[in-house]
Amino acid sequence: ANLITVAGANRVLTIDLHASQIQGFFDIPVDHLYAAPVMIGHYQANPLPNLTVVAPDTGGAERARAYAKRLNAELALCDKRREKANVAEVMNVVGDVRGRSCLIVDDMCDTGGSLTKVARALKEAGAETIHACFTHPVLSGRACEQLANSDIEQMVVTNTIPLNGAACELKNVKTLSIAPLLAKAIKSIHEETSVSSLFV
Template identity: 45%
Template sequence: MTLWAESQGELRIFAGRNSMELARSICSHLDMPVGRSRTEAFPDGELIVHIEEDVRGRDCFVVLSTCNPVNDNLIELLIFADSLRRASAKRITAVIPYFGYARQDRKERGRTPITAKLVANLITTAGYGRVLALDLHAAQIQGFFDLPVDHLAAGPVFHQYFETIRPEMGEMVVVSPDVGNVKVANMYAEMLSGELAIVDKRRKSGSEVEMTRIVGDVRGKTVLLVDDMIATGGTVVGAAEVVMKEGARQVIVAATHAVMAGSAAQKLAKAPIERVIVTDTIPADGRFEPLKKKIVVLGVGKLFADAIHHIHYNLSVSALFRKYGESKR
């Protein structure tokens, strides 16, 4: 019996405009349809979300990545909650595959905001009772919410793929492109029985980084560079250049979120990188065209489907990840 049948139609999964494909994937694993809704834009740019089926007393999930254009997608997420709340939904969960503004999680200097906290406040006030997110840029963002946050890790998805290419990788070392990502890199190193190395990164500005040195041995080895996201591409490209200068055999990049801002795809295409592995938390929309010979996109639909199943039936979500370690959760 399917989850849809077992729950007697109490579960509803809706999708924002940018996450329909991912929502379809999630629903296919649960053997249920995507909820009927429609987001309409007025000529002046305002949005309205129409819920086109009965949700009274239902357990509702809204799948929507707050990626570029981040402000439009964020306001759509908020309006979705208001529409469902006013339609008497029993519980509303925000499924945010990619959480925008996550890098603004602290004050870098005086007189600046902590926008990630502001976004958490907005999501809570809008009417969501729970948040489901994947590989947040900073784990402490969970504490910004005054409601339950289920922080998923993409480890199981990447592990399944790495198992298929592990023989061709040969002697391997997992490299963290900065100190802040060491815990995740170590998890992958243990998962793949590889060594660990770290690149010392100094950030000059929001889009420019300087790679100074590498801590660890990469000579003659396949380097797996792991990060939570690829934004401008500066971090992974710089790290790839450093490890190749140190004698690495080849570089493979793995990142959960393919933000690919500006000319990031072009940078990666020209960089000494053999393969770029990302997930479908952010729709491609043609941004991967320069990388079509290098890029591999992994689906996270089943990961979210399993989590939604556990949440709907009040089961442990962390149980889904015990064999893969705790990531940054």
């Protein structure tokens, strides 16, 4: 945070911080935007039948609830226990997903381990189709291999991080641009108007 300030920045725009507390490390204004308007707009234009929005863990319940409300969908949650970093065990699915189109929403996908295990748990619980959307496609290690062999039919991501070579080869990944969202925020800041209209 201090390096960014020393470099001359007098304001920071972020998208879906993994931990919102990061804003507190800055001595300059921070506008924390969310990719939800972009993602929700996509699913409103391309609706999934009998939709249930799924939080991959208890920490993502608030995000999933916001998506479910805007998409007039049901809500489910995966309760999991993480034994160590990047290794998660899905314990059970809270909510009835039988015969439903499930949309897993999260802020990022790193190794893909958690996401693929959640997808498997949903399939075992009777989900008809499984989709996923996440803002930051980190996709490190064997993520692309795991996702290619998973139960997920389509993944929607944003371009906050460029897709790596292996990710570009995945046939079931759709990338949405957050450029219009950033442009609106920059315009509002420049014109000294509120950016609150950009929040879900």
